[in-house]
Amino acid sequence: MTKDGGGTDLIPGLDELPPTSPGKAEKPGKGGKPGKARKKGARRPAEALPVARIAVDMSLPHLDRPFDYLVPAELDAKTVPGCRVRVRFAGQLVDGFVLERVAESEHEGKLLFLERVTSSEAVLTPEVAALIREVADRYAGTFADVLRLAVPPRHARVEAEPVVASGDAGGEPSGTGGSGAWSDYPAGPSFLSALADGRAPRAVWTALPGLDWTAAVAQAVAVTHRSGRGALVVVADGRDVARMDTALKAELGEGVHVALTAELGPAERYRRWLAVLRGTARAVVGTRAAMFAPVADLGLAVLWDDGDDVHAEPHAPYPHARDVLALRAHRANAGALIGGFTRTTDATQLVESGWAHSLTADRERVRTAMPRVRYVGEDAQLARDAAARSARLPNVAFEAARQALGEGPVLVQVPRRGYVPAIACGRCRTPAQCAACQGPLSLSSSHAAPYCRWCGRIAGDWRCPECGFVHVRAVVVGAKRTAEELGRAFPGVPVRTSGRDSILERLGPERALVVSTPGAEPPAEGGYSAALLLDGWVLLGRPDLRAGEETLRRWMNAASLVRPQGPVVVAAEGSLPPVQALVRWDPVTYAERELAERKEVGFPPAARMASLTATPAAIRELLADARLPDGAEVLGPVPVPSAPVPGADVQEKERALIRVPRAAGHALARALKEAQGVRSARKTAETVRVQIDPLELI
Known part of the structure; x- marks a missing residue:
């Protein structure tokens, strides 16, 4: 020492x-x-x-x-x-x-x-150790914290198992070796050629709707593998891992790659991780934790749907998979592919900085692949049909669903899960709150008493504190209530739900109404015949810097499951930029304009920001110890609303934001790390949660 x-x-x-x-x-x-x-x-x-x-x-x-x-x-x-x-x-x-x-x-x-x-x-390779150090420094964290994310716990029995043969001796690839799915993009063949030549192309890819993105990614991985290098693919969830796993088997054959997910269990996950470490597997597909997988001779790092918030690690120091893979590709001189049906402002920043190239299809090809999108105001076109009115569907949406059901399944996206997530007084519209903790009251079914979403208390005797009325009305309707209403509006049509509690993996071509929350939409065989995107105000009205960007991402991910030229109806005001971008199917222009606006006001990704969350005294102490870089602005602190935990001591928490130019991002992280070091050396009991470039600023 x-x-x-x-x-x-x-x-x-x-x-x-x-x-x-x-x-x-x-x-x-x-x-x-x-x-x-x-x-x-x-x-x-x-x-x-x-x-x-x-x-x-x-x-x-x-x-x-x-x-x-x-x-x-x-x-x-x-x-x-x-x-x-x-x-x-x-x-x-x-x-x-x-x-x-x-x-x-x-x-x-x-x-x-x-x-x-x-x-x-x-188990800790020099390349991964250097990456861990760089990630820790970028996010004002410690090497030990990042190390826990990068290297899984040891499983002694698995480690003692005999080493299997190298993946290079696996089954023969079945891919054709041509441009395949990439021929739809003008720069696609040159991207594959660069990978085949052992170079390091970096691209931000806006995928065409209705096409199998997994086939395109698998082809890029296969080209990289044939060049003698490894590949790493990070996706949002286990369903995407399963689809990508199938596509990679079709391109690479058996034994060349492994899939890493948390559902595998510690033994099997460690067994597959060791296969990557020992070089018997040359490609990896997995969820967020796979971003540190020890792939040898990395030639391509892929991140699909980088706007999904699951790519942000919830444990300290809270790194984002996009940044980790970008750092890793830079260190390894490897190619990088950041893809999705939409485009984030962060990915747009990479393009505008020159770090990556834009990879898109031309407009004529987009028009042939995109669905036909129409918008309707929330209350402007309520259906005259009584059945449609009971289902809260505008007339245009009701007619689109009725016609499309004759051709196949119809997708209905609802922003909120549950039955009725928020209620209010039926007379004066005052939001219904818990008398004990002031949390929002909800309904779990049509016959259930209101309950608190924070503390779980039943509020069967609720009475409006403003007018004394005892009846409530729905403010926001969830997926379960929507499915119930659609079942009455379309008698004889099967209604299926897909959400966090139960996600449908895949759907057949038969007619059905599928009510899903964002991110849980199951792919349908042959595509959906139509999609209804309801309650757009719930997504667009969130007090979040990324509300418009995130709403467009959720809409486009759902609409991309619809057959080419199939009808999509979105219930939102048509003058809003996200709605216009959806109608034109032009996420790139939307992201470019959004980034330009962020530059004007100094918000990420045009600037680097850090959030400090703790008690007011702890934030003051850390700011006093921090030697912030020149030009740093401290915004706040302001109170942080939080749901109380029953039986726990309630401590008032606040959040302060520190903003610096992008060039001063490393200096900001270093200053906060040093200030945290001063506090830990003093053995200060209270910790301050430090996040660099957090997804939520408000």
């Missing part, structure tokens, strides 16, 4: 470490070298490269650096860079990873011996 140039301990409490007894370890000389005096039975350091530089599993910011330990001679062969070890740190045995072995330590004092090698499997 190290000291600074003046000999002052950098670690508070380092003096609590037990002294290195001459009877258990020899007395090292200067620079961690072994001394001459050694008692009988003392541990001897390894002859060659006796010092191991170890990343200790400690998340304290002021301890975020490697520490040097001596390698005992008996563990010399097992102590390889990347292996797991146990070391004594501040009187405790903790886990660590060997980063490298060196001849001498820069530490002037005594070095402790590492205690044991947990496993000699080199």
Whole structure:
């Protein structure tokens, strides 16, 4: 362990470490070298490269650096860079990873011996270790925090299994090797050619609706594989992983790639992860955690639907898969493909900065593939048909659904799940709130009493505090209530629901009404004959900087499941930019205009921002300790609304935002990391949640 140039301990409490007894370890000389005096039975350091530089599993910011330990001679062969070890740190045995072995330590004092090698499997590769360090620095986090995201827990039984044959000897690829799905895009064939030549093309891809995007991605992966390099594909959920897995098997054959998801269980997931580490699998498809998969000789990193918020890691330091894969592609000199049916402002920023090229189809090809989109106001065209009126459908939407049901299934997207997520007084429209915690009241069925969405209390005796009325009305209608209403409006037509509690995997070509929440829409065989996008005001009215961008993404993802030229009806005001972008099927122009507006007002991604969430006192202390870069603006702090937890102490939390120009982003992260280090060195009890470029600013 190290000291600074003046000999002052950098670690508070380092003096609590037990002294290195001459009877258990020899007395090292200067620079961690072994001394001459050694008692009988003392541990001897390894002859060659006796010092191991170890990343200790400690998340304290002021301890975020490697520490040097001596390698005992008996563990010399097992102590390889990347292996797991146990070391004594501040009187405790903790886990660590060997980063490298060196001849001498820069530490002037005594070095402790590492205690044991947990496993000699080199699970932390130099490339991933460097990526972890870069991600931690970018997001004001610690190496240990990112390491937990990157390397899965050890499964000893799986690790001891015999190594299977390399994926290069798997089944023969069945792909044709031509441009295939990429011929629909003017720059598509040149993108594949660059991958085939071993180059590193980077593109932001706006996929055509109605086409199988998994086939296009699989073809790019196959071209990369044939060039002798590996590939990594990150998607949003297990359903996309399954579809991508099928497409990769069709292109690569068996045994060349693995699929990584949390549903596999610890043993199988670790088994597949080891196959990637050992080089028996040359390509990976998985959800967010797969962004750190140790793919050797990475040639292509793919992220599909980068606007989905599941790509943002919910654990510290909260990295986003788009940034991690961009950093990784840059470090490995690999190609990168960020794709989706729509385009985010973050991806547009990559194009405008010159880091990536735009990969789109020409307008004529888009017109032949897109559905026919119509918009109707929320209340302007309520259906004259009584059945349609009971289903809350505008006349245009009702007629479109009735006609389309003769040709196949119809998709109905509803923004909110549940039955009635929000209610209000039936007379004065005052929102109904819980008397105990002031949380919003909801209904779980037509016969159920109102209940609180925050604390779960039943409010069977609710009475309006403003007018005393006891009856309520729906403010927002959920998917279950919508399905119930549609069943009455279309008697004899099967109504199926798909949402968080139960997601339909796939649908046949037979007629049916499918009511789904955003992101849970099942693909239909042959495509949907029509789609209805209801309650657009719920999505567009959210107090969120990305509300319009996210709404357009959800709409286009649903509409892309409709057959070419099939009808799509969106219930929203037609003058709004997201609605106009949907009607024209032009997400690129919308993203470019949105980015231009963000530049004018200084919001991400045109600027870098950090959010600090804690009690007011903790935020003040951290800001006082932080040496913010020149030009930094502190916005707030403002109170953060949060749902109370029954039985827990209620602490008022606030959030402050710090804004800097993009060029000062690394300086901002470094300043906040140092301030966090000062607080942890003081052993301050309360932590401050620091997020760099958070998705939610309001």
